[in-house]
Amino acid sequence: MLNNKKIILGITGSIAAYKAAALLRLLIRDGAEAQVVMTPAAKEFIAPLSLSTLSRKAVVSEFFAGKDGTWNSHVDLGLWADAMLIAPATASTIGKMANGIADNMLVTTYLSCKAPVLLAPAMDLDMYAHPATQSNLQRIRSYGNIIIEPASGELASGLVGKGRMEEPEAIIAALKNHFAMRSALHGRKILVTAGPTFERIDPVRFVGNFSSGKMGFAIAEGCAERGAEVTLIAGPVSLRTSHPQIRRIDVESAREMHAAAMESFPSSDAAILCAAVADFRPATIAEEKIKREDSSEMILHLTPNPDIAASIGALKRSGQIVAGFALETSDGIAHASAKLKRKNFDFIALNPANELDAGFGVDTNRITIIDSNGICRAFPLKSKQEAAADIINELITRLP
Ligand code: PMT
Numbered sequence: 001m002l003n004n005k006k007i008i009l010g011i012t013g014s015i016a017a018y019k020a021a022a023l024l025r026l027l028i029r030d031g032a033e034a035q036v037v038m039t040p041a042a043k044e045f046i047a048p049l050s051l052s053t054l055s056r057k058a059v060v061s062e063f064f065a066g067k068d069g070t071w072n073s074h075v076d077l078g079l080w081a082d083a084m085l086i087a088p089a090t091a092s093t094i095g096k097m098a099n100g101i102a103d104n105m106l107v108t109t110y111l112s113c114k115a116p117v118l119l120a121p122a123m124d125l126d127m128y129a130h131p132a133t134q135s136n137l138q139r140i141r142s143y144g145n146i147i148i149e150p151a152s153g154e155l156a157s158g159l160v161g162k163g164r165m166e167e168p169e170a171i172i173a174a175l176k177n178h179f180a181m182r183s184a185l186h187g188r189k190i191l192v193t194a195g196p197t198f199e200r201i202d203p204v205r206f207v208g209n210f211s212s213g214k215m216g217f218a219i220a221e222g223c224a225e226r227g228a229e230v231t232l233i234a235g236p237v238s239l240r241t242s243h244p245q246i247r248r249i250d251v252e253s254a255r256e257m258h259a260a261a262m263e264s265f266p267s268s269d270a271a272i273l274c275a276a277v278a279d280f281r282p283a284t285i286a287e288e289k290i291k292r293e294d295s296s297e298m299i300l301h302l303t304p305n306p307d308i309a310a311s312i313g314a315l316k317r318s319g320q321i322v323a324g325f326a327l328e329t330s331d332g333i334a335h336a337s338a339k340l341k342r343k344n345f346d347f348i349a350l351n352p353a354n355e356l357d358a359g360f361g362v363d364t365n366r367i368t369i370i371d372s373n374g375i376c377r378a379f380p381l382k383s384k385q386e387a388a389a390d391i392i393n394e395l396i397t398r399l400p
Contacts, residue, residue: 001176003031010086010106012093013041015156016122016165023168024054078112088122088165098136120148125161142383148174186227191264191271192220195235197254199281202290210360213237216274218388231264254305270321313344327353347371
């Protein structure tokens with residue numbers, strides 16, 4: 001997993017910095033190429049010479065080399081790496097990372113890094129539990145960075161609690177797991193629907209809903225990051241996609257989304273249907289803008305749209321996995337379970353329609369995954385990227 005991988009090992013000023021030498025040795029043993037970047041404070045805890053000897057590379061710590069003014073390019077480093085691992089990560093560095101305070105080589109490299117970032121916090125238990133640290137960690141998670149939770153045990157202060165940096169073997173296992181997960185969907189084709197559909201009333205009006213597309217786009221990005229070729233069928237949203245493995249098809253109405261999904265699904269390994277599809281559309285579309293003066297009231301006749309999920313569920317072959325969503329205001333589990341059966345889903349993600357921090361529009365979601373055996377797993381409030389990761393993990397365990 002780590003053979004030939006290029007890893008930036010960021011080390012910050014904590015007593016746990018002494019474990020960085022063991023971590024580095026394990027990286028090299030497993031075939032990785034490691035570049036150490038230290039904060040000035042880290043040098044108080046471990047000598048750069050030990051680390052440059054182990055990594056067989058000069059340690060980077062300053063923006064400029066004192067003697068000849070050579071510039072250390074944080075941008076080049078950020079582009080070079082397959083992953084950045086910051087261990088130990090102090091409360092101070094976590095705060096700088098969360099807020100983009102680039103006053104040392106390590107945080108500048110972090111901000112320039114295009115590769116995944118993992119960090120192993122190390123600090124005293126009260127510092128770790130402080131709301132400021134927790135909110136900084138939450139912020140960092142929302143950037144897609146992975147936190148390797150500290151362990152509980154005896155701390156440098158003599159106190160006992162949560163804050164000890166994980167042992168080097170556990171950190172290496174987390175890094176390997178990360179690379180394994182990143183390639184878990186390699187060669188798979190995944191269809192994702194996202195956003196609302198707009199159903200035209202006349203040339204200027206439509207029937208629609210509040211879906212922003214954020215949840216579906218997070219799923220599409222998450223699948224692509226794990227190596228899948230993704231077909232993202234998106235209703236009218238203002239989001240952008242940049243991942244080269246996402247083929248995006250923009251549609252407006254449920255019928256257009258249905259046609260695109262029917263074309264893509266047969267060659268897909270899985271479908272995750274996150275779009276908020278309008279169940280009904282106006283029976284006729286007025287050719288001219290409807291004028292207020294022409295009548296005292298307006299009655300809209302609606303006709304049912306095709307059910308994309310049910311059509312896909314009916315087409316599903318053995319080995320293909322289909323996951324849906326249920327957006328509910330009440331009796332969520334019962335309604336979601338009924339939808340799962342009716343639409344022949346393998347599992348369904350239930351999310352609330354009446355909570356301010358979940359469901360439509362916002363950046364966070366609270367999902368419960370229900371499978372066809374009726375097993376429910378409720379997840380806490382998370383960023384939509386993290387909720388997407390939970391759904392993708394569920395998919396991975398089910399793909400043949
Ligand atoms: O886009 P965001 O602002 O991030 O919000 C995300 C979300 C709340 C829209 C999303 O998480 C979500 O819940 N999507 C499904 C919303 C919905 O339409 O739920 P439903 O219970 O009406 O539909 C059940 C399932 O059938 C869904 O998988 C839906 O995509 C699918 N369906 C529904 C109707 C239809 N005609 N065709 C479908 O495929």
